[in-house]
Amino acid sequence: MQKVSRRLVSAVSRAVALCESTMRHGKADDPLPEKRWVSLADVVRDVAMSLGLMDDENFTFEFGVAEDLRIYADPEQLHRVLLNLCRNAHEVQGPSGRIEVNAMADDDGTVHVRVRDGGPGIPEHVRPSLFKAFSSARAGGTGLGLATARDIVLAHGGQIGLEDTGPEGTTFAFCIPGEEAED
Numbered sequence: 001m002q003k004v005s006r007r008l009v010s011a012v013s014r015a016v017a018l019c020e021s022t023m024r025h026g027k028a029d030d031p032l033p034e035k036r037w038v039s040l041a042d043v044v045r046d047v048a049m050s051l052g053l054m055d056d057e058n059f060t061f062e063f064g065v066a067e068d069l070r071i072y073a074d075p076e077q078l079h080r081v082l083l084n085l086c087r088n089a090h091e092v093q094g095p096s097g098r099i100e101v102n103a104m105a106d107d108d109g110t111v112h113v114r115v116r117d118g119g120p121g122i123p124e125h126v127r128p129s130l131f132k133a134f135s136s137a138r139a140g141g142t143g144l145g146l147a148t149a150r151d152i153v154l155a156h157g158g159q160i161g162l163e164d165t166g167p168e169g170t171t172f173a174f175c176i177p178g179e180e181a182e183d
Contacts, residue, residue, distance in 0.1 A: 033074035033155050037179075040111065041065045043075060044101050047082045051090055053099065059090070060098035069103060071111045072179045077152045081160075082115070084145035085172050089117035092170075109178020114163065116171040122162065130162060149174070 044063050048054045053061040071078065082101070089099045098118040105111045122130070131150040153160040153174045160174035 033077050033152070035072050035074055035156070035179075037070045037072055038075045038078070039067070040069045040071045040078075040103055040113070041067050043071075043078050044082060044103075047079060047086050050083060051086055053086070053090065058096040059093075062098070062100045064100070064102040066103075069105060069111065071103075071105075071176055072109070073156055073176050074152075077156070078176075081149045081152050081174065082113075084149045085115040088145055089115060089119060089170070092119040093117060105178070110158075110175050111178070112173065112175045114171055114173045116169055118169045121167050122165040122170055127162065127165075131160075 041063070044065050045054070048061050048063070053059055086099055086101070090097070100116045101113065102116075103111055103113040131146050150160050153176065156176045158174055158176040160172065163171040163173040165171070
């Protein structure tokens with residue numbers, strides 16, 4: 001019960017922060033990241049649990065993130081980036097499919113993360129506006145998920161993009177520099 005209540009409080013806090021952020025999207029007062037060293041594996045696991053992917057027998061969620069891999073980022077904002085990417089990947093595949101999250105750090109501490117799905121791929125005509133706010137290819141989509149992810153990654157001094165897409169799936173990649181690169 002204690003574990004569930006902690007997750008519930010955390011999820012409600014994130015929902016409130018998301019609503020506040022959505023309301024002010026694009027305004028100059030977006031909060032700066034409150035960076036600290038966090039376990040990337042813990043954040044990925046939390047995202048998978050938030051989406052119900054860890055216990056879903058019809059959906060495969062795999063992650064190749066070393067338990068000791070730490071990333072210099074705002075944990076709540078990093079959670080939102082991964083949540084947006086994984087939610088999109090889950091939604092395009094329906095009740096069954098797969099998501100793989102892999103990460104590695106290079107010598108300067110920059111962490112490179114890839115989120116790959118087994119979905120149908122992104123149509124050519126949608127690709128130019130993927131990261132534009134209020135531009136969604138999905139019915140009922142707000143068009144803020146990838147735009148928000150882009151804004152967060154850029155605020156961390158990183159980069160995000162569509163790595164590849166096709167009938168076998170889609171891969172988004174982002175990188176966030178380590179603390180040394182921030183100075």
